[in-house]
Amino acid sequence: MSNKYTYGEIYAHVYEEYAAVQGKEAEVGETVAFLKQYCNGGSALELGIGNGRVAIPLSEQGVNVEGIDNSCEMLKLVAKRTDLINAWQGDIAHFSSKQRYNLVYCVYFTFPLLFTREAQIACLRSAAEALDDEGALIIELWVPDFNPRVAGQLTTTARLVDDENTIIDVSVHDPLNQNLISTVLWFSGTSIRRLPQRVRYVYHQELDTMAECAGLELRERWEDWSRSAFTKRSERHISVYRRSGS
Template sequence: MTENFVYDESVSSTYEKFTSLLGKVAEADETAAFLERLSKGVALELGIGNGRVAVPLSERGVKVEGIDNSDSMLKLLAKRTDLVKGWKGDIADFNSEQRYDLVYCVYGTFTLLSTREKQIACLRSAVEALEKNGHVVIEVRVPPLDGFVGSQKTTATFVDHENTFVNAVIHDPVNQTLTSTILWFSGTSVKRLPQRVRYVYHQELDTMAECVGLELAERWGDWTRGAFTNESKGHISVYRRNQLPVGDLPLKSS
């Protein structure tokens, strides 16, 4: 697996069905409603994909732009709408002349960045693209570390009358990575969906955010603003600029 994960043509062609089966398409309206509350009109999505969230958010009157490293996903976005501007780039290292009152990264896309340094760089780039009173929103999963035997785990993560998802995962605790392969059985066909994430706990995410001049404003367990508890499978963290003058914020290394 390459260091920088990219959704290629084989994955992007089935992405909408895959996310729909997992309930993520239905969840997009809840996500858009949550994000609309934080935006005064201009938002940037990091890892915009096919516009699953960006399109319903734009339909609420927010001007949405987005970055993605996958040509095939950006093509899907362009076919879906002309209201959302997407461009190819690296969410760990980007520059924008436009300033946004909301920068957001959802569905665990942040953890596809393979190192702590890249994750911090992503947050730093987000801050530099942010209006003075803007917000950064990050959605990540609580690391699913139960059930591993010898650093390996295989589970059936979804089953219906036609589809079965079997997920085989290897855990590297030293590097905080989960390398997984989902085998998607549908009828007589089998698709292989590989992925590697560098997981983060919410405390580490807060520390990284503080490093680039952000402070936690809100944290929720889901997009309907349910409480974040010990039982939560993920969280949505909302950050704002801290009170340091802009000149005192950490800058990108040259």
């Protein structure tokens, strides 16, 4: 996952605090409960394992979890927290494993960090090959904003404002490649952090089409980890794919 704008070494030192501020720590329990239901044989692979936010509590539920991340610094965070998870450095778009898993999952909007369509399709193909015959691929994604943007338009969005934090996203739109090149400005107390990234947004219909190219088909789609119905007002989705014909 070669992306000079991505989390990796830039985000590792603030990842845990940033995820907590964004509300991701609060939903770990629901995330793990959801994922565990697809680990019938007890094996899972996380694409973009980060600091083990989800992988570690999932492993504590008796699931044999492994993980991939392109960041050495992120992998160090996992190693500091546990020695039960086999996590290795690699590109989630192009990986292979002799192990076959009941579950392969990619959460916290990691998938768009693959900022080309080709890389995203390659990731889906690699994931499909890593599944066992009854395995499931689960992806968490946000639903792109339908407000029109023109090429090169600079957009500023307030992500979060509370008593202690203000998080602002400043992005430039590249519609030809469906890319958002952005910088997150995080104001907290007297500190200001600048966190750049580049993503390729994906509509859920396109994700389904790309999954079909990888031999996968959609089986379920939910708004959140508690299985709320996915509707036209949903701001994200949890999509479950299986091998076609399985």
